[in-house]
Amino acid sequence: MTRQNFYGIIFLLAGGLMLTTCHKDYFDLNKLSDEIELQLQLVAPLIYGSMSLDDIVERVDSQGYANEFDDGFIYLVYSDTAFSMRADTMVDIPDKFYTEYYIDSDIDIPIWIGSEIGDTVSFYKSELFAFELDGNDRVDSILIKGGQIVIDVMSSFRHAGILTISSGQILNVDRDTFSTIIEISDPSGGFTDHQIFLSDGYSLKTSEENDTSYLQINFKLDLINSGDPINPEDVCEIQTSFLDLSFYNVFGYIDSRNLIDERGSFDIPLYADNPGLASLIFADPRINIFTSSSIGIPIEIELDSFIATSSRDGSEIELDITEGHPFQIGAPGVDQIGEWIDTEININRETSNIDDIFAAAPSGITYNLIGRTAAGTEADQHFILDTSGLDLTLEFLLPLDFKSSGFSLQDTMEFELGEDGIDTSLVKFAQINMTTLNELPIELMLQVYLLDETYAVIDSVFNADAVLLQASLVDTDGKLNEPMEETNTVAFPAEKLGRLENVSFMLVEARMITSAGGEQFVKLYSQYSLDFEISMLANFRINNRESN
Amino acid sequence: MKVSMNAISRLTLSLGITVCLSLSGEAQISNSVYFMPGVPQANRVNPAHQPNCGFYIGFPLLAPMRMELSSNSLSYKDIIYPHPFQDSLITFLHSEGDKQAFLDKLEPSNFIVTDLRASLASLGFRTGIGFFTLDVTTRMDQAVYYPGDLAKLVLNGAVEGETYQLDGIGADLSAFDEVSLGWSESILDNLQVGVRANMLFGIGDISTRRSELSVTTSREAWNIQSDLLVSASLPFAEVVYNEDGMIEEIVINDDIENLDPFSFPRYMFNTKNLGFGVDVGVNYRPIEQLQLSASAVDIGFISWKDEVHDAAYKMEYDYIGLELDPLELTEDYSFGDYLDSTFSQMGDSLLSFLEFTPGRAYSKRLNTKLYVGASYYVTPNINFGLLSRTDFLQGNISQQFTASANFTTGRFINLSLSYSYKNSYLKNFGAGFSFNVGPLNLYLISDNSLNALFWPQEARSVNLWFGMNLVFGYRAEERLDKDKPLIY
Structure with a gap:
């Protein structure tokens, strides 16, 4: 081996040794640290959704106070069925007793004297009997329901005979003229008879004379000459009684009388349950009275002592109706017998001080409802059926057309992260982005306060006065013109995340303002929606040593 | 010696990561072997290559x-x-770890x-008409695909306004047997060609055939x-569906569960999942010192027909949050109840898009x-070599370059040192060694072996070829050239 080759080999070995020594730095695995740390960023959409006002109302309105008009315009309604009556008790038909006599002066003596024994001599009488109801009521006709017509006859004439009683104004159930024949069979002068006619289905048609209703009843007495004389004290007494009559229908004139005197009350939980809503100003609050009547008489009703109690201070304010009060409600005409006529009475800010009532944020209402048949003239034609009735409903209607420069709601809820809380060695920073597209004409400012177990405030989630939702733009009528999009970012640095471990409660405070800074009335429609998208950005730091 | 669970888990983590990440992309075949003709199986990357034996x-x-x-x-x-700052090791998930650097990678x-x-x-x-090869290979390929946005x-x-493209997420797991018959021959003095025909028998497969998935996140x-x-x-299991079309049970066939050896050939050479492939190659020496070569391997397909099942998940889903109606919430139905119910519905809804069906054949x-x-x-x-390799993956094209220095002593030793550029990673140093001891041939090749030595912490891949052959009859001309006696 030459010297050069020798040196070359020595050089290579030395170089190799040096290199191998260097390699040892990389391969001495006893020195290998097992620490692993990852610092990751993660962006991701989290949740999205859409809530229509219809959905919200359906969930929130467990009592069913909310409703909507055909176009989706939402209103709240607090209603009370104030009164309901049936007319069969409206008119009372008193028992009637009519008495007619045949006495000697009613006998045409010359004819009687000229008659032979065994001849029949007839004597006729016709009487008008007044058929009156209470007060100034006038009856033109009645279809009788129940009751009876009782005829009692007593004759002291010592002659046999036949008594015929009839009236063209009394029709039996077959619509035939009422007529009955009573045979006086006892010529001894001691004859009596008692006849009862069940009058259900009979009709009475009166005639009027000098503002009085009359029934004309005709009598025919046929006496068979027995040969005995007719003495001055002889008499044939006929008593016709109408007993226990009620009616299927009554036609005539029913004089004015009180029908309703009803006290009622209802709560308005909108304010009672949410004092924060007291600043709402409603554009068009209404009281609606709905009636339905089949009584053939005009009726008027009066709201008396309609008093609201303020939810703020308990003060009372009385409703003052300036127009159309008392209210006339519709009645069926004679061509609408059996029909129910509906009437809607609206009390609004044009006809009353109802806006003052609502400005007081009433938590409850008391009222006294008075109803009576309307005063008329005796020329008026009324009718009542036994099935006639009157129903009346009172409602407090609040279309959601309102404005507010700031109303707030708040709620405290439990918040538990669990024993481990948030591992801030894992999550170093989190940022939540929320983008909303709001059709609601309400601006929402939200703050969430983090409270410890003693309800002391530890921190807040948002910066002060964070606007979570921008109110949509509305036109002059308060309807949606343009939805508003808003993006909010909430940052949770590690120190804020760390504080969550001590949080026991969250106080959520929402402050809301209607569009245009609360200066404009806005309307809420059920089809309005709120779309939201929530995404996150988070920085994670994962270290196996710290995790252990 | 006590070994704590912590140490075991660390070791497991280390091994897992090392094994998983020290391997190179889609380079299932070592590039170094391309320039080692002394390795008999070098013809796997170029059918024109002939061993010297x-x-x-x-x-x-x-x-x-x-x-x-x-x-x-x-x-x-x-x-x-x-x-x-400290004397310790951390993962990129550590609090001091650089997650952005991880994502940038x-x-x-x-x-x-x-x-x-x-x-x-x-x-x-070798015959008079060329060199013939016959191979039977069991292949198991697995791939897991994960988009970078998944890690992000x-x-x-999930940050604001971001779209996470998760296209391509999925996995491919495939096992099949390959029976190959190859031939190569010098058709001219300086031109060598080769071709190999492959018959493929599918054992089992899970394929992500369509993978389009995106998630766009925002607050909205x-x-x-x-x-x-x-x-x-x-093919080795029965899939039972319930009335809703969901998978109720997967029952492994009894013969597999009982390890019945006689049943294995039926699954190993399943003609119902038949495929075909071809590899082609060419070597050309315009001058004595220069050899140009090219090859294309794994041209083919498998048609999977046996016990095919599909799972489809096609949908377009906009999650815009949970729809909530606050008014529905009550004391009895809390927001928690609502969330439970809604998430359950949402889970069912998302699951409803998942559709399992007995599938049709696919290729x-x-x-x-x-x-x-x-x-x-x-x-x-x-010799010194340069190699370009292009992988045509399922929906991707991958390009690699390798430079190598190759040395041979003839029949005894083949050495190769390589450098590769793979997947934007520059430091891929490999080596290959092939030894012939008597008739015994051993080789060990890797494109990344030196990485593991010098920069193991940077290595993205590991590949390793290990082979053992008996070789006979080195080429006569070589013997003549070297003037050595015939020893085999």
Whole structure:
């Protein structure tokens, strides 16, 4: 081996040794640290959704106070069925007793004297009997329901005979003229008879004379000459009684009388349950009275002592109706017998001080409802059926057309992260982005306060006065013109995340303002929606040593 | 001596990384062997090469035994290196590790390839019409592909507005037997040609046939697009599907499970998974000192037909968050319940895109390699070579260059020192040694062997050829030239 080759080999070995020594730095695995740390960023959409006002109302309105008009315009309604009556008790038909006599002066003596024994001599009488109801009521006709017509006859004439009683104004159930024949069979002068006619289905048609209703009843007495004389004290007494009559229908004139005197009350939980809503100003609050009547008489009703109690201070304010009060409600005409006529009475800010009532944020209402048949003239034609009735409903209607420069709601809820809380060695920073597209004409400012177990405030989630939702733009009528999009970012640095471990409660405070800074009335429609998208950005730091 | 679990795990990690990453890319065949015609199996890279002997026969399993493991982008030191301030080693995942440097090392498409070939039979003999070879080789190729963006997603997370191209993710695992018949002959004084025909018998295969996957992340949406198709030929197992079309069970055939030796030929030479290939080569000496050569090997394909199954995952999915109706939440149905329910639905939805079906036959071509080389003979025993190698991979082309210095003492010793440029890595130093002791021929060749000695922490690949043959009958002209007695 030459010297050069020798040196070359020595050089290579030395170089190799040096290199191998260097390699040892990389391969001495006893020195290998097992620490692993990852610092990751993660962006991701989290949740999205859409809530229509219809959905919200359906969930929130467990009592069913909310409703909507055909176009989706939402209103709240607090209603009370104030009164309901049936007319069969409206008119009372008193028992009637009519008495007619045949006495000697009613006998045409010359004819009687000229008659032979065994001849029949007839004597006729016709009487008008007044058929009156209470007060100034006038009856033109009645279809009788129940009751009876009782005829009692007593004759002291010592002659046999036949008594015929009839009236063209009394029709039996077959619509035939009422007529009955009573045979006086006892010529001894001691004859009596008692006849009862069940009058259900009979009709009475009166005639009027000098503002009085009359029934004309005709009598025919046929006496068979027995040969005995007719003495001055002889008499044939006929008593016709109408007993226990009620009616299927009554036609005539029913004089004015009180029908309703009803006290009622209802709560308005909108304010009672949410004092924060007291600043709402409603554009068009209404009281609606709905009636339905089949009584053939005009009726008027009066709201008396309609008093609201303020939810703020308990003060009372009385409703003052300036127009159309008392209210006339519709009645069926004679061509609408059996029909129910509906009437809607609206009390609004044009006809009353109802806006003052609502400005007081009433938590409850008391009222006294008075109803009576309307005063008329005796020329008026009324009718009542036994099935006639009157129903009346009172409602407090609040279309959601309102404005507010700031109303707030708040709620405290439990918040538990669990024993481990948030591992801030894992999550170093989190940022939540929320983008909303709001059709609601309400601006929402939200703050969430983090409270410890003693309800002391530890921190807040948002910066002060964070606007979570921008109110949509509305036109002059308060309807949606343009939805508003808003993006909010909430940052949770590690120190804020760390504080969550001590949080026991969250106080959520929402402050809301209607569009245009609360200066404009806005309307809420059920089809309005709120779309939201929530995404996150988070920085994670994962270290196996710290995790252990 | 006590060995702690910690030490074992570290050792395992170290070995794994070293083995995985100290192998070079797609260079399943050592380039150094190209310029070692004294190695009988050199004709594997150029069928025109003829050994100097008249006859050789290889030892079963050892003629040659070839192993290779490589990564195209990462080396050991990209993963483990000294702590910057302390006397310790850290991984790139350590808090003081440089994750960005790790990511910078990655290519858009990365792979780890392993290649194991064992020759069951290898023989060659010279006749008046040329040199003939017969080889039976069992090949097992595995490749795992991982896009660089996958590591970016894992290490950096999903950041705003980023699109992670995960195309190419997947794995190919293939095992087949190759029966080769080769012939080479000098058709002119200075022109030698060779050709080898290969018949291929597929044992089993899993192939990622389509791999398009991207994930775009932002706060607004995650968009996932996927078109993945994995096909498998599993002749040794029965795949049972349930009513939903999902794989319920994979049952290994009884004869395999019972290691029935008589059943092995059926699987080893499965004619249902038949393939064909051809290798061609040429050597040309325009002048005595210069030899030009070229070869193309592994031109061919395997048609996989036996027990083929497909798994497809094709979808376009926009995740824009979980749809939530806050009004649905109640005391009885919390947000947690909602999340459970929704994630479950989402999982089912994503899973619904996964479709397993008994598949149709598919063909898979071999990774063809093209070699172009030149050797300059300073003396008859010393030459310097340059080699260009182009690998036509599944969807990629890889280029390598190798320079080598080659020395031969004739029949006794062949030595080669090589330097290769592979996958943008410059320090690939290799060596090959071939010894003939009597009729016994031994050789050991690697393109990266010196890396392991000098820069093991930088090595990306290791390949190793080891062979043992019995050789007879060196060429007469050589004997005449050397004027040596015939000893074989």
